[in-house]
Amino acid sequence: MIVKRLTLSIKYTFMAALALIALVPILWMVLGSFRSYQEIFQYATSLNIHLLLPVEWTLQNYIDVIFDEQNPIFLFIGNTLFVTIIVTILVLFINSMAAFAFAKLEFPFKNVIFVCFMSAMIIPGEVTLVPNYLLMNDLGWVNDYKALIFPSLVHVFGIFLLRQFFSEIPKDMIEAARLDGASWFRIYWNIILPSAVPALITLGIITFLANWDAYFWPLIVINDEPKQLIQVAIANYSSLAGNEWAKILAANTISTIPIIIAFLFLQKYYIRGISMTGMK
Incomplete structure (x- = not known):
């Protein structure tokens, strides 16, 4: 004892x-x-x-940041929320469908395709930076939020995470639904998704944080200052004249509040999703 x-x-x-x-x-x-x-x-x-x-x-640092007309921080936070929420919703929908297909459907070369997907995890993002930019430029999406949204929709780790979770759902439940005449999409929507809420919230938090903290890609593809995202806007307090560290700390504190609020409300689902993934 x-x-x-x-x-x-x-x-x-x-x-x-x-x-x-x-x-x-x-x-x-x-x-x-x-x-x-x-x-x-x-x-x-x-x-x-x-x-x-x-x-x-x-409180002067917060006053200077909040009422700075050249760098309206709440405009940048609104831009970031707009992009981040859209990306998170689409990532959950698209990647959960892909994970459902890999976990429960049978089709030719399924394992080979899944291995190809997993191999993409070892490719650094910097390698695809130039091809992605050239593609966005050819599509005419540079300086448009579409350039921030569409390249982020396929989340390889998210597919892996959800596939592991979906694999634990009993096949008998799905077969019973098929015998009752349910379509594959109805099974996905009414059976699979409600059973995987912790995993979906886990992926949602990961996606939200990744896009909220994005700096390099928005810096490259967004040229108009009013369209810029929060992390790039905070970097504007650094210049050749020097770094305004007091304002940077205040702006970072303000930009962290939405993340802390989201995590405090969803942390139990996040921990449950991580702990249950891959467990029998």
């Missing part, structure tokens, strides 16, 4: 230490957004409470 309690104590202490290591940069960002520019660097190398807590609290 003593050994078990000691093991649990060590385990929880280790987990708490890891959580603290992960939270410290976030706390420094949030609390640093309430500092003046000078104070950020004044205590950057000190090992005392003021490394995190500001000496003089100020």
